[in-house]
Amino acid sequence: MARAARASLRAVPPDGVKSDSGKVRLANRKQQTRPRRGKKVVESEGVAHVKATFNNTLISVADSKGNVVAWSSAGKAGFKGSKKSTPFAATQAAELAGREAYAMGVRKVHVRVQGPGSGRESAIQGLAGAGLTVRSIEDVTPLPHNGCRPPKKRRV
Numbered sequence: 001m002a003r004a005a006r007a008s009l010r011a012v013p014p015d016g017v018k019s020d021s022g023k024v025r026l027a028n029r030k031q032q033t034r035p036r037r038g039k040k041v042v043e044s045e046g047v048a049h050v051k052a053t054f055n056n057t058l059i060s061v062a063d064s065k066g067n068v069v070a071w072s073s074a075g076k077a078g079f080k081g082s083k084k085s086t087p088f089a090a091t092q093a094a095e096l097a098g099r100e101a102y103a104m105g106v107r108k109v110h111v112r113v114q115g116p117g118s119g120r121e122s123a124i125q126g127l128a129g130a131g132l133t134v135r136s137i138e139d140v141t142p143l144p145h146n147g148c149r150p151p152k153k154r155r156v
Contacts, residue, residue, distance in 0.1 A: 042069050045135075046101065048109040048127055050094070052117030057090035059123055061101040061109060070100035074119070090119025091126040098130025108133045112140045 042063045051058040060071040074089035077096050083089055101109075109132050113120050128134050 042105045044105060044107040046106045046109050048097075048101075048111045048132070050111060050113045050115075050120065050123045052090065052113065052115040052120045052123065054085060054117055056084045057093055057117055057119035057123055059090075059094050059097040059127070061097055061106060063106070069104050069106060070097050072097035072100070085118060087119050087122035090117075090123040091129070093119075094123040094126025095130045098127045098132050102131050106132065108135050110135050111137045113137065114140050114142075116141070 046061050046063050046069060047066075048059065048061045056074050058071070058073045060068050062068050072093045074084040074086075074093045077089060077093040079086070079089040079092070109127060111124055111127065111134055113124070124134060124137060
């Protein structure tokens with residue numbers, strides 16, 4: 001009896017109606033359906049940005065306007081922990097991003113590599129292995145012209 005009393009005391013939302021089964025359903029809302037996303041059509045030439053850090057490798061393929069068409073990382077490719085920083089993980093991630101971009105219509109890429117990581121060269125090989133033609137390779141790693149003072153050296 002106590003259980004039935006508690007069930008009747010449950011609050012009904014202001015826009016809801018209690019049905020016979022005791023569940024609250026929305027009364028005045030129409031079923032909204034989202035339009036299906038169609039296949040994007042992009043240009044055949046794009047830019048592949050490879051960011052190779054010490055812990056991971058990120059690859060994003062963009063069109064000429066800068067809109068990202070496909071992206072991937074070593075973590076997205078299924079690698080965890082210290083395995084993400086390996087050249088093999090970078091190759092797998094680049095192939096994943098390259099296949100996705102190829103399906104969207106990208107055929108030629110200009111590669112821009114950034115960072116000191118171990119997956120730099122292998123990511124470029126992975127993009128080429130996915131069927132993309134590599135037009136140019138540019139290193140865009142930021143280099144200071146002796147700007148900020150570096151942190152003190154580690155003592156291990």
